[in-house]
Amino acid sequence: MAGLEDLYREIILDHYRSPRNRGELDMPPAVRAEGFNPLCGDEIVIYVVVDDGVVRDIKISGQGCSISQSSASMMSAAVKGKSLDEARRLVRAFKAMMSIHEHVLDGDDGAEESEVLADVKLGDLEALRGVVKFPVRIKCATLAWNTLVQGLDEAAAPAGR
Amino acid sequence: MSLDPTRVRKDFPILERELNGRRLVYLDSAASSQKPRAVIDAMTRFIETSYAPTHRSAYTLATEATEAYETARLKVRRFVNAPSETEIVFTKNATESLNLVAYSWGRANLRAGDAVVLTHMEHHANIVPWQMLAAERGIELRWVPLTADGRLELTSLDELLDGAKAFCFTAMSNVLGTINPVRRLADAAHAHGAVAVVDACQYVPHVPTDVQAMGADFLAFSGHKMCGPTGVGVLWGREELLEAMPPFLGGGQMIADVRLDGFTPAPLPAKFEAGTPPIVEVVGLGAAIDYLGELGMADVRAHEQAVTAYALRVLHDRLGDRLTIHGPSSVEDRGGTVSLALEGVHPHDVSQVLDQTNVCVRAGHHCAKPLMRQLGVGATARASFYIYNDESDADALADGLVAATDFFSF
Numbered sequence: 127m128a129g130l131e132d133l134y135r136e137i138i139l140d141h142y143r144s145p146r147n148r149g150e151l152d153m154p155p156a157v158r159a160e161g162f163n164p165l166c167g168d169e170i171v172i173y174v175v176v177d178d179g180v181v182r183d184i185k186i187s188g189q190g191c192s193i194s195q196s197s198a199s200m201m202s203a204a205v206k207g208k209s210l211d212e213a214r215r216l217v218r219a220f221k222a223m224m225s226i227h228e229h230v231l232d233g234d235d236g237a238e239e240s241e242v243l244a245d246v247k248l249g250d251l252e253a254l255r256g257v258v259k260f261p262v263r264i265k266c267a268t269l270a271w272n273t274l275v276q277g278l279d280e281a282a283a284p285a286g287r
Numbered sequence: 288m289s290l291d292p293t294r295v296r297k298d299f300p301i302l303e304r305e306l307n308g309r310r311l312v313y314l315d316s317a318a319s320s321q322k323p324r325a326v327i328d329a330m331t332r333f334i335e336t337s338y339a340p341t342h343r344s345a346y347t348l349a350t351e352a353t354e355a356y357e358t359a360r361l362k363v364r365r366f367v368n369a370p371s372e373t374e375i376v377f378t379k380n381a382t383e384s385l386n387l388v389a390y391s392w393g394r395a396n397l398r399a400g401d402a403v404v405l406t407h408m409e410h411h412a413n414i415v416p417w418q419m420l421a422a423e424r425g426i427e428l429r430w431v432p433l434t435a436d437g438r439l440e441l442t443s444l445d446e447l448l449d450g451a452k453a454f455c456f457t458a459m460s461n462v463l464g465t466i467n468p469v470r471r472l473a474d475a476a477h478a479h480g481a482v483a484v485v486d487a488c489q490y491v492p493h494v495p496t497d498v499q500a501m502g503a504d505f506l507a508f509s510g511h512k513m514c515g516p517t518g519v520g521v522l523w524g525r526e527e528l529l530e531a532m533p534p535f536l537g538g539g540q541m542i543a544d545v546r547l548d549g550f551t552p553a554p555l556p557a558k559f560e561a562g563t564p565p566i567v568e569v570v571g572l573g574a575a576i577d578y579l580g581e582l583g584m585a586d587v588r589a590h591e592q593a594v595t596a597y598a599l600r601v602l603h604d605r606l607g608d609r610l611t612i613h614g615p616s617s618v619e620d621r622g623g624t625v626s627l628a629l630e631g632v633h634p635h636d637v638s639q640v641l642d643q644t645n646v647c648v649r650a651g652h653h654c655a656k657p658l659m660r661q662l663g664v665g666a667t668a669r670a671s672f673y674i675y676n677d678e679s680d681a682d683a684l685a686d687g688l689v690a691a692t693d694f695f696s697f
Binding site for chain 1: 633634635636639640643650651652656659665666694695
C-alpha cells in the first residue's frame with residue numbers, strides 16, 4: 127500500500143504551507159481563467175500576463191486541498207518567465223506524468239511520448255509523481271494545469287493581444 | 288430488543304474484509320450502504336432459479352419472476368405505509384424519481400410565473416430538475432434559508448409559499464444530518480395549495496417512514512442506501528396526482544394500447560415503468576426491506592441516535608475547537624450523518640489520512656453545492672453511521688482525525 131509519505135512529500139507540504147505567487151493581477155494586461163473540480167468543489171483562479179510570447183507574470187487564487195494548492199504553486203514558479211512554447215511543453219510533460227496511460231492495457235511503455243518530452247525538466251514537480259498511485263487525487267494535481275492551458279489559450283488568442 | 292451492531296456486522300460479507308491487516312471502518316453509508324448476505328443471496332437465488340422477463344408471458348418462470356417483482360412492490364408499500372401498491376413506482380434511483388415528478392407533474396401543472404419553493408439544504412437531485420423546468424417554463428424558484436445550526440429557517444415560510452405550486456424539500460439533509468419537520472412543512476404547503484415533494488433518500492433507510500402520517504404528496508428514495516442494490520429507486524405518489532400526470536418515459540410496458548395515431552397509457556403503476564425494469568434489483572430491494580424489517584426500524588433509528596450521540600461527544604472531547612461540525616449539535620431531529628471541518632486540513636486530505644486506517648468517509652461537496660456556499664466552504668468530510676457501525680468506529684474516526692491534525696500541523 128502506498129503510504130502518506132508517497133503522496134505528501136516535504137516539498138509538497140512546503141508549497142501548501144507557503145504558496146508562491148498567490149493573489150490577483152490587474153486585467154488587462156492579465157487574463158483570468160477559472161477551473162473547477164466538479165467532484166470535490168475545489169476552485170482555482172489563474173491570472174496570467176503573456177507579453178511578447180513570454181509568461182511575464184502569474185498569480186493564483188482559489189481554494190483546494192494540499193495537492194491542488196501545492197501543484198498550482200509549483201506550476202506558477204515553473205512557468206513564470208518561460209516562453210509560451212516552453213510553458214506548453216511543461217504542461218504536456220506534467221500531464222503525461224499524471225496520466226494512467228492506456229499503454230498499461232497494451233503492455234507497451236509509452237516510450238514515444240516520453241522521448242518527445244525527454245528534454246523537459248520537471249524539477250520540483252517530480253515530487254508530485256506519487257499522486258498517480260492515488261488515482262482519485264490526480265484531478266487535484268491537474269486542476270491548475272488545465273486551468274493554465276485555458277489562460278494561455280486566451281492570452282495567445284488575437285483578441286487577447 | 289435493541290440492535291446489536293456486532294451481530295449486524297456479521298451479516299455483511301464485505302465487512303469481514305481486511306486491508307493491510309486492519310478491519311474496514313465503513314462510514315460512507317449516506318452515499319451508499321453495504322449489502323447484507325440476505326440481499327446478495329436473494330438476488331443470486333432469483334437469478335439461479337426464477338429469472339425471466341416480468342409481465343409478459345404465461346410460462347411458469349415468467350409467472351414466478353412477475354410474482355417476485357410484484358411481491359417486492361407490496362413490501363415497499365407496507366414499509367412506507369402507502370395506501371395502495373399502485374402508488375409505488377420503481378425507478379432507477381431517487382434522482383430519477385425526482386426527475387419524474389419535475390418532468391411529468393411539473394410540465395402538466397406549472398406555467399410561466401408559477402413558483403416552486405426549495406430549500407438551501409437540497410441535494411442537486413432536488414434542485415437541478417426544477418432548474419431545468421424553470422429555464423424551460425419560466426417558473427420562479429424560491430429558497431427556504433437555513434439557521435446557524437443547520438436547520439430550516441421557517442419564519443418566512445408562509446411568504447415563500449404564497450402562490451407556490453410545489454414545495455420540494457429533503458426529509459433529512461445528506462450533508463448536515465438535519466431531520467426536517469416533514470408533517471409541518473407538508474401542512475404548510477397544503478395550506479397554500481402547493482404539493483409537498485419529499486426527497487426521503489436519507490430518511491427511509493434510517494427512520495420509520497409513514498407517507499400518510501407525513502402528509503406528503505410525493506416521496507422519493509433509493510434502494511442502494513438501504514442495504515439494497517444499485518439500479519433501483521422508488522417514487523411514491525398520491526394516486527390522484529399520479530393518475531392525472533402524463534407518462535414520463537415512453538416505451539414498452541407503460542402502454543395499454545398503441546396505434547399509428549397515438550397511444551393509451553397503462554394504468555398505474557405500469558404507466559411510469561417503461562421498458563424492462565431492474566427486475567433482479569427490485570427483488571433485492573424486497574430482500575433489503577425484509578432485512579431492515581427484521582431489525583426493526585424503530586431500533587435502527589434508536590441505534591443510530593445512540594452511536595451518533597457518542598460520536599459527537601468523542602469528536603468534541605478529542606479534537607475540541609480544531610473541529611467544526613456542520614449541522615445540529617444535538618441528536619434530536621438529527622440522523623447519523625456528520626459533516627466535519629478540521630482546522631487547517633482540507634477535507635480531501637482528511638479522508639486521505641483516514642484511509643490509512645481504513646476509515647472510509649466521503650470528502651467533497653456531496654452534490655449540494657448551494658449548501659456548501661451557504662456554509663462558506665468548498666467541501667466537507669462526511670462520516671455517516673448506519674446499522675453496522677458502533678462506538679469503536681467513532682473512536683477510529685476520532686483517532687484518524689487526530690492523526691490528520693498531527694500530520695498537517697505546521
